[in-house]
Amino acid sequence: MRITIVGSGNVATHLAAALKNAGHRIVQVYSRDLQHASMLAYHVGAQAVNELSAVLPDTDIFIISVKDDAIIEMVKALTKHQKLIVHTSGATNLNDLLTFTANAGVLYPLQTFSKTKEVDFATVPLCIEGVNDSIQADLEQLAATISRSIYSINSADRKILHLAAVFACNFPNYLYTIAQQLLAANKMDFDMLKPLILETAQKVQTRSPADVQTGPAVRNDQVTMSAHLQMLSHQPLLQDIYTLLSQGIIKNNNGTHGDK
Amino acid sequence: MRITIVGSGNVATHLAAALKNAGHRIVQVYSRDLQHASMLAYHVGAQAVNELSAVLPDTDIFIISVKDDAIIEMVKALTKHQKLIVHTSGATNLNDLLTFTANAGVLYPLQTFSKTKEVDFATVPLCIEGVNDSIQADLEQLAATISRSIYSINSADRKILHLAAVFACNFPNYLYTIAQQLLAANKMDFDMLKPLILETAQKVQTRSPADVQTGPAVRNDQVTMSAHLQMLSHQPLLQDIYTLLSQGIIKNNNGTHGDK
Numbered sequence: 001m002r003i004t005i006v007g008s009g010n011v012a013t014h015l016a017a018a019l020k021n022a023g024h025r026i027v028q029v030y031s032r033d034l035q036h037a038s039m040l041a042y043h044v045g046a047q048a049v050n051e052l053s054a055v056l057p058d059t060d061i062f063i064i065s066v067k068d069d070a071i072i073e074m075v076k077a078l079t080k081h082q083k084l085i086v087h088t089s090g091a092t093n094l095n096d097l098l099t100f101t102a103n104a105g106v107l108y109p110l111q112t113f114s115k116t117k118e119v120d121f122a123t124v125p126l127c128i129e130g131v132n133d134s135i136q137a138d139l140e141q142l143a144a145t146i147s148r149s150i151y152s153i154n155s156a157d158r159k160i161l162h163l164a165a166v167f168a169c170n171f172p173n174y175l176y177t178i179a180q181q182l183l184a185a186n187k188m189d190f191d192m193l194k195p196l197i198l199e200t201a202q203k204v205q206t207r208s209p210a211d212v213q214t215g216p217a218v219r220n221d222q223v224t225m226s227a228h229l230q231m232l233s234h235q236p237l238l239q240d241i242y243t244l245l246s247q248g249i250i251k252n253n254n255g256t257h258g259d260k
Numbered sequence: 261m262r263i264t265i266v267g268s269g270n271v272a273t274h275l276a277a278a279l280k281n282a283g284h285r286i287v288q289v290y291s292r293d294l295q296h297a298s299m300l301a302y303h304v305g306a307q308a309v310n311e312l313s314a315v316l317p318d319t320d321i322f323i324i325s326v327k328d329d330a331i332i333e334m335v336k337a338l339t340k341h342q343k344l345i346v347h348t349s350g351a352t353n354l355n356d357l358l359t360f361t362a363n364a365g366v367l368y369p370l371q372t373f374s375k376t377k378e379v380d381f382a383t384v385p386l387c388i389e390g391v392n393d394s395i396q397a398d399l400e401q402l403a404a405t406i407s408r409s410i411y412s413i414n415s416a417d418r419k420i421l422h423l424a425a426v427f428a429c430n431f432p433n434y435l436y437t438i439a440q441q442l443l444a445a446n447k448m449d450f451d452m453l454k455p456l457i458l459e460t461a462q463k464v465q466t467r468s469p470a471d472v473q474t475g476p477a478v479r480n481d482q483v484t485m486s487a488h489l490q491m492l493s494h495q496p497l498l499q500d501i502y503t504l505l506s507q508g509i510i511k512n513n514n515g516t517h518g519d520k
Binding site: 069168172178206218 | 377379431477491
């Protein structure tokens with residue numbers, strides 16, 4: 001297919017590269033910032049543009065991968081070309097696009113992307129939604145060229161997925177940051193925690209996380225929890241986080257039992 | 261070495277198996293619960309005992325791997341044998357043992373263990389502390405037979421490590437549980453999130469977590485955060501967790517920039 005990428009962020013970058021590798025032709029990359037557009041365009045053999053008026057109609061699909069609050073502006077500018085328009089956002093309802101075009105869909109990759117870190121796109125779950133069966137089928141076919149893991153997900157469920165992803169990815173990453181800072185403040189190296197972080201994530205690939213919960217909270221070890229809060233006495237935010245997450249583990253554990 | 265394992269929980273189980281595999285002889289396994297002692301003893305070819313009076317002096321080292329508040333009781337009962345006594349606890353000071361014996365040390369494995377999940381012990385960081393250089397050296401030698409990753413860590417630093425491990429492992433695992441519950445309540449499968457969870461943990465093996473932070477909070481995307489809080493309106497605990505962790509990410513991001 002001939003594909004136009006609108007956006008040059010993390011998702012746009014990885015998606016464009018995966019589509020290019022799968023043999024599609026990336027026609028243009030649009031970004032408000034010409035340098036960003038050029039960098040990505042160079043990598044995928046496309047033309048870089050930073051004016052919406054310079055976006056060509058000669059394409060099969062516009063993939064909009066920009067900040068959520070900029071999506072509609074892009075849609076408005078592109079509908080005149082009468083081509084399929086999809087966005088890649090977890091939080092944006094497909095209905096939001098239908099005011100402007102009936103030729104719309106969603107291709108939401110459920111993964112965390114950083115520009116400098118390669119991802120095996122074949123394992124990235126792609127959540128597909130089309131306004132009709134024909135678009136749905138086209139998007140599934142396109143998705144199948146870059147991933148083995150394709151789900152048909154409506155807008156309501158996609159919002160739940162996006163929220164769950166915040167808990168499963170963005171928040172754990174922040175907790176890793178806290179752990180790193182605690183060690184750094186005491187001249188210890190974050191490397192020490194890396195096997196633990198990896199094993200924790202690997203364990204839930206085959207076990208239910210509630211069944212493999214470990215640590216002071218699931219044992220209701222009040223002495224250790226009090227000592228930990230004492231150690232955080234100069235960091236009230238971390239104390240609050242510690243208290244709240246421990247409460248959640250204790251509450252969750254009532255009636256079940258983890259791997260204490 | 262001839263080794264006596266005191267305890268039969270997750271750490272005792274994995275440590276005893278690793279020591280046995282490394283060619284050491286596990287003499288006895290003690291647990292208050294004879295069934296638990298027997299199960300582990302059977303696996304490592306040891307004798308099971310559930311009375312401290314039945315613990316034999318004919319060993320080189322007692323490894324105490326029980327709940328923190330039971331460690332001292334074990335130490336008191338075992339000092340009469342005048343053998344090296346070590347505990348495996350992150351939160352227990354080595355000094356706590358010195359009231360009872362000068363022949364003491366710590367062997368703290370910085371990993372999360374579940375009985376039903378195998379672990380490659382060679383990659384588990386082992387934190388060693390001895391009351392003197394001779395014991396320190398003996399413990400390092402023992403540790404080297406089961407792991408490639410050995411650290412000399414004093415009690416104060418070990419407490420920090422243990423606290424950091426709660427943030428890096430126990431809390432993320434609880435957040436995975438929340439994510440699973442959010443999906444289950446909407447009849448979606450936790451499998452969808454597994455690649456995301458694994459990639460999040462893999463990413464920080466080679467990147468600093470603060471540098472690869474993604475999600476609505478690091479973008480300060482107030483619209484999405486408000487929508488997420490609205491979706492959690494019937495779960496005040498999850499709302500509080502969402503708010504607090506998002507605040508932390510936003511605060512952390514001031515002055516730096518993550519992978520928005």
